[in-house]
Amino acid sequence: MNFIFQKILIASAVCLSAVSYAAAPHQPNIIFVISDDLGYGDISCYGQENFTTPHIDKLAETGLRFTRHYSGATVCSPSRCSLMTGRDGGHATVRGNGAHTIGDDETTVAEVAKAAGYNTAMIGKSCVTGNTQTPETVLSSGFDYFYGTTDHRDGHYRYPKFVYRNTERIEFPDNDLHSGTHYDGNLYTEEALGYIAQQTEDTPFFMILSYPIPHASVIAPEADRAAARAFVKQEVAYTRKGHYSSTPEVLANYIAMITIMDNAVGSIVSQLEAQNLLEDTLIIFTSDNGAAFEGGKKPEMLNSCGPLRGGKRDLYEGGIRIPFVASWPAVMTPGQVTDHASAFWDFLPTVCELTGQPMPTDIQGVSYAATLTGQGEQVKHNTLYWEFHGNGGRRALQQGDWKLVQYNIKTPKKLQTQLFNLADDIGETNDLSKTHPEKLSELLKLIDEARVPCDKFPMPALD
Numbered sequence: 001m002n003f004i005f006q007k008i009l010i011a012s013a014v015c016l017s018a019v020s021y022a023a024a025p026h027q028p029n030i031i032f033v034i035s036d037d038l039g040y041g042d043i044s045c046y047g048q049e050n051f052t053t054p055h056i057d058k059l060a061e062t063g064l065r066f067t068r069h070y071s072g073a074t075v076c077s078p079s080r081c082s083l084m085t086g087r088d089g090g091h092a093t094v095r096g097n098g099a100h101t102i103g104d105d106e107t108t109v110a111e112v113a114k115a116a117g118y119n120t121a122m123i124g125k126s127c128v129t130g131n132t133q134t135p136e137t138v139l140s141s142g143f144d145y146f147y148g149t150t151d152h153r154d155g156h157y158r159y160p161k162f163v164y165r166n167t168e169r170i171e172f173p174d175n176d177l178h179s180g181t182h183y184d185g186n187l188y189t190e191e192a193l194g195y196i197a198q199q200t201e202d203t204p205f206f207m208i209l210s211y212p213i214p215h216a217s218v219i220a221p222e223a224d225r226a227a228a229r230a231f232v233k234q235e236v237a238y239t240r241k242g243h244y245s246s247t248p249e250v251l252a253n254y255i256a257m258i259t260i261m262d263n264a265v266g267s268i269v270s271q272l273e274a275q276n277l278l279e280d281t282l283i284i285f286t287s288d289n290g291a292a293f294e295g296g297k298k299p300e301m302l303n304s305c306g307p308l309r310g311g312k313r314d315l316y317e318g319g320i321r322i323p324f325v326a327s328w329p330a331v332m333t334p335g336q337v338t339d340h341a342s343a344f345w346d347f348l349p350t351v352c353e354l355t356g357q358p359m360p361t362d363i364q365g366v367s368y369a370a371t372l373t374g375q376g377e378q379v380k381h382n383t384l385y386w387e388f389h390g391n392g393g394r395r396a397l398q399q400g401d402w403k404l405v406q407y408n409i410k411t412p413k414k415l416q417t418q419l420f421n422l423a424d425d426i427g428e429t430n431d432l433s434k435t436h437p438e439k440l441s442e443l444l445k446l447i448d449e450a451r452v453p454c455d456k457f458p459m460p461a462l463d
Helices: 002-011 054-062 076-085 109-115 135-139 152-156 184-197 222-231 250-274 344-355 369-373 437-448
Strands: 029-035 064-070 119-125 145-149 162-165 168-171 205-210 281-287 321-327 336-338 384-388 394-399 402-407 416-421
Touching: 029 250, 029 344, 054 250, 054 281, 054 321, 076 109, 076 344, 109 119, 109 205, 109 344, 119 184, 135 145, 145 152, 145 184, 184 205, 184 250, 222 250, 250 281, 344 369, 394 437, 402 437, 416 437
Parallel strands: 029 205, 029 281, 064 336, 119 145, 119 205
Antiparallel strands: 064 321, 145 162, 162 168, 281 321, 384 394, 394 402, 402 416
16 A cells, blocks of 8 residues: 555655644644444434533534534445545445455555655554455555454454454453453543653654444443433343343443543543643544344434434434534634535545645545635535445435435336435435426435445445
8 A cells, every 4th residue: 555655646746635734733642532333312412411521522612513514425444445445335445344455556644644644543443354364454455553353353352362462462361342351331431541752843643543342232331321321311222133241331331431431531631731732732532334134223313313314224314413522722713613414435635735745636535625624615515425235225326415325226126216305304304306397306416426336335226
């Protein structure tokens, strides 16, 4: 990957963003915290009323809360591929879960940061390896340091039998996947704090802290679960079907998992403050897709998706609209809220702009640096596009407030096409496809132009 990126640096030096980053004295440290299957409504600053997330809320209070930020896809691997490469679901090379890694010919956001002189780290669930045991792929994707799991199925268990430190396996003999002595969420927080402790003002750092929670298995340590019980009005039990862990307390565990991440955000802020690094650090907190229907937890429980329809694997808003808060004290005006429509594929060009690196020309991402810094004019997307190859094939396209959703693509006779206006109907309950035929026709043309075929992920009805 590095060789390819060097070529891009040479070939596209003239493509540097015209909007300069000049509000802070030097390049910001960047910490991107990504949770797994966290719903739009699971954070109290997004309307969660059953429990609180004070540290994440504080990030929003000191910075910016996005109300229309979207994941790269409605499931894990393709969403993270989009985050890492700046490509949307119609152009990404990973469009589904499975044993698929990001290719050597693709530029990653970590390579962008590394080329800018950053120390780079991935901690937690790998964002580049899919269901493979390939820690070397993380290190060849622009990361100097890795600690975590690479096979996404290992992220389904809260007590992993091992993690990797770079390419070395670190064994946890007392863990049996469902219980043990080393809880994954705590492991990754401790490692992240240790990594930050090694950083100085002399060299900027870029860290992706990738939590595998609150994805099922919905399990938390007893002390955290006990503290969460007070927030549960009616508990739900889950008996293992397949490989997720059984529990008599789904909701207490779920709340505890989110609280563990919220406390981690607070610890990270305190660590940065102690090292005099907080002012020039951009911290982002988000999720990889909407709330899940797994491990006994459903999106309607605890109102995890707020007012949005659907959840994980859906292309309704509940599956792809996600919480996204950003804080950068040296630059950002506190307490802002933006409805700028942005998505995971915008992260790479944003990092390009903030670090002064050339923008790759083969991406669909648009930098949101202007929204973060308040400098320059924010370029907007004409359209946003997603596709999902499971559940009969699904795709969606958004243009402004208009949104087109299609289900059952793989069976044309059962094709379902719906049109919504999100400004009036955020819950996507009123299908306007029959009353707005001209808008429907316009978006159908745009959605057909929004993708290119992918050999690894064929969709015969569309290819």
